[in-house]
Amino acid sequence: GQQLNQSPQSMFIQEGEDVSMNCTSSSIFNTWLWYKQDPGEGPVLLIALYKAGELTSNGRLTAQFGITRKDSFLNISASIPSDVGIYFCAGLENAGGTSYGKLTFGQGTILTVHP
Amino acid sequence: DSGVTQTPKHLITATGQRVTLRCSPRSGDLSVYWYQQSLDQGLQFLIHYYNGEERAKGNILERFSAQQFPDLHSELNLSSLELGDSALYFCASSPGTSVKETQYFGPGTRLLVL
Numbered sequence: 001g002q003q004l005n006q007s008p009q010s011m012f013i014q015e016g017e018d019v020s021m022n023c024t025s026s027s028i029f030n031t032w033l034w035y036k037q038d039p040g041e042g043p044v045l046l047i048a049l050y051k052a053g054e055l056t057s058n059g060r061l062t063a064q065f066g067i068t069r070k071d072s073f074l075n076i077s078a079s080i081p082s083d084v085g086i087y088f089c090a091g092l093e094n095a096g097g098t099s100y101g102k103l104t105f106g107q108g109t110i111l112t113v114h115p
Numbered sequence: 116d117s118g119v120t121q122t123p124k125h126l127i128t129a130t131g132q133r134v135t136l137r138c139s140p141r142s143g144d145l146s147v148y149w150y151q152q153s154l155d156q157g158l159q160f161l162i163h164y165y166n167g168e169e170r171a172k173g174n175i176l177e178r179f180s181a182q183q184f185p186d187l188h189s190e191l192n193l194s195s196l197e198l199g200d201s202a203l204y205f206c207a208s209s210p211g212t213s214v215k216e217t218q219y220f221g222p223g224t225r226l227l228v229l
Contacts, residue, residue, distance in 0.1 A: 031215075040222070041222055041223075042117065042119075042205050042207070042220030042221050042222050042223050043158070043205070043220050044117070044220070045217050045218070045219075048215070048217065050215060088158065090158075102160045102163065102171050102173055103148075103150075103158075103160055103218065104160065105157055105158035105159070106157075107157050108157065108158075
């Protein structure tokens with residue numbers, strides 16, 4: 001099946017620093033998504049990417065859909081303590097414009113921000 | 116608050132037992148998805164229902180089954196439970212089946228099998 005490799009597994013940074021994480025796939029996805037999960041909560045969508053090469057921002061977050069459609073990255077600028085959590089990339093298969101609904105998730109990046 | 120509700124929040128049971136997890140999607144959403152999150156497997160897609168019909172299956176065991184009712188709520192049934200079934204089970208919902216629709220996740224049901 002589809003495999004998503006997400007790195008790094010964890011990051012410990014100081015408040016104010018920029019963060020970068022990425023995902024690579026063994027095969028092509030037509031949609032890339034980035035989620036954040038807080039402890040005891042379900043994942044919350046941060047950014048969705050639908051076209052190869054697309055670069056999308058959401059506040060201090062920026063994500064890109066790789067040209068090969070096999071990778072994506074997420075950047076967080078000027079990190080703050082509330083950025084703490086687990087960040088997941090996810091890929092979505094697509095057939096004829098209809099989603100299979102079958103999100104494939106990366107292993108997650110645990111982000112810790114020291115004040 | 117995503118608008119997706121799941122009950123119960125926590126469930127503790129014994130091996131061999133059967134449990135039912137319930138999900139109510141956001142108002143107006145016709146699609147319901149079930150996911151399992153465990154330490155060793157991460158987040159995995161289990162099954163997708165749209166307007167009462169099964170649309171896609173993922174890594175769902177034969178001991179597990181799901182259904183979506185006319186009022187659009189969904190239930191995930193887990194039977195002959197094993198220790199390895201201990202996990203967080205999430206449901207998510209979206210309006211339809213378009214790739215551009217966001218899946219909104221519920222808070223999850225934490226299942227512990229002893």
